[in-house]
Amino acid sequence: MAADVEVDASAPPMPRFARLKAFLDGDLVHGFLHTPSAVISAAVLLLIALSALAAPLLSPQDPFDLTQLYLDKAELPPAWTEYGEMPYLLGTDVQGRDIFSAILYGSRISLLIGVASVIVSVLIGISVGLTAGYFGGKLDNFLMRVGDLVLSIPTLLVAILVSAIFRELLPVSLRDVFTPAILTLSIAITSWVQYARIVRASTMVEARKEYVLAARILKLPSHRIMTAHILPNVMTAVLVTATLNLGLAILAEATLSFLGVGMPITQPSLGTLIRIGNQYFFSGSWWIVLFPALQLSLIILAVNLLGDWLRDALNPKLR
Template sequence: MSAAAEPVTPEPVAPRVETPLRRFISQFMESRIAVGALVVFTIIVLLAVFAPWITPQNPYDLFQLDIMDGRMEPGTVGGAGFTYWLGTDDQGRDMLSGIIYGLRISLIVGAGSAFIAGIIGASLGMLAAYAGGKTDTVIMRLVDLQLSFPTILAALMILAFLGKGISNVVIALVIVEWAYYARTVRGSALVERRREYVEAAQCLALPTWRIIFVHLLPNCLPPLIVIGTIQVARAIALEATLSFLGLGVPITEPSLGLLIANGYEYMLSGKYWISFYPGIALLITIVSINLVGDHLRDVLNPRLQK
């Protein structure tokens, strides 16, 4: 008779370590609205990136435009042989192609201006918080002066001086946006400045730039990410407003705002699609970014967590 088999003891399973990244993803995925908004925004970015390969027409190439196809209704087949699913504008520009190419300009201007303004504003905000004294006073008075001007009015004045162009629009938006980053980062840096790790770095006689950018900056990233996301949407809306008023991008490379402006005079005559569809695309883009940014604020702010 064989001996009874000894019971096999299962090996202990190591507990799953919850890293900050996993915790962040888990908390972000709890909101279906935010996840859906992120998916929509990702699709918008992909459309803008691959615009030359997915659009039937290059709306910025004047040789591809046919004035005889101007103001055609959605779903009409044009002289070029393809269907204008969203109609055409007064220049014979395919609205679907124009919207996708316009998204490229809106995203470039929004993300570019927010990134540059974030670097400038965050640097000045951390410098003001760390140095204190007269340095803090001067920087924050500049912030107060900047924020005292209406944003759209300041941008209009700058572009009236610089002229039209994508680069000039970015410069104007950087000038009117940096103060928001500076004030936000300064508030976070003032709290972090009193932490023990900053005092330890000071006792080690580390360079000021290293304390600010290596020790303070990483701990100020959560509010910086949130304000940056919101400012991207704000910059896109400002660029559309400036282009609508005629001081944004050139007419040969229209953004969503300029496309809306081009069709505004035809609204009363029933040619609604020239302004309506670019307006819907602009609305979806801004709302999706704002929804993602609002949920990021809830996730990255411990005081708002349950």
């Protein structure tokens, strides 16, 4: 009877496609596709991210190249108004910089610093939270007191202090080059505590479960137990928090740039553009501040809507 069974040995196994199909047919994707606010916010974020990445291809001008700035084109209104002209669709600023081009490049800088700062703060928070929750004792108390100390100081004050210290340590010629890294570190230092507390609480629960006790009996290394066994079970809460905090990180960068301790005028982020435009708002050049502010608001709104949906979708108590 076994000889009658034909097996197609040439057919490749499909485990990855099966997992992908199961994911696409799952509740998470179904809920996403049936939530208009989540779909629209994801589409807006994707469009902004792609346009920011393709800024050299889409923008009529490189706002970082001083040779492309013309003072005789300064403060031109949007192209659809009486004195506007193409290709300056959204007008120009006081240096002759095309606002549309500046927004595309500025969005890239703001998104890059926001995402990078969230990644750094997540890595710090996970490391501290796993260590504190797994080992406990005096090490746990010490790490949590450090977190309390960070939280006791206003976030912007810490970010301004860290940014000012690094700027003073660097030579003048290197300050603009390392400004994105300085801003990323400044924001991450003030936002890792929330992740550490979430991971610590979940780790303390997971560390008492049977699979962790079995791993300890097998004398597996502590770092392997934390990263391979405990960490995957605490990532859901971290992912939701990171999504919600992305908007706060972008807003923090914009605030620092608006206050003059962020991106320089030669490499403007959205916060820098708003700071520049705010000086000329009451002189009639409203477009210089309006369009960057709308872009920043749109990014933060889309991130928050997507984060709210993700929190509701991944929390079984809210279903």
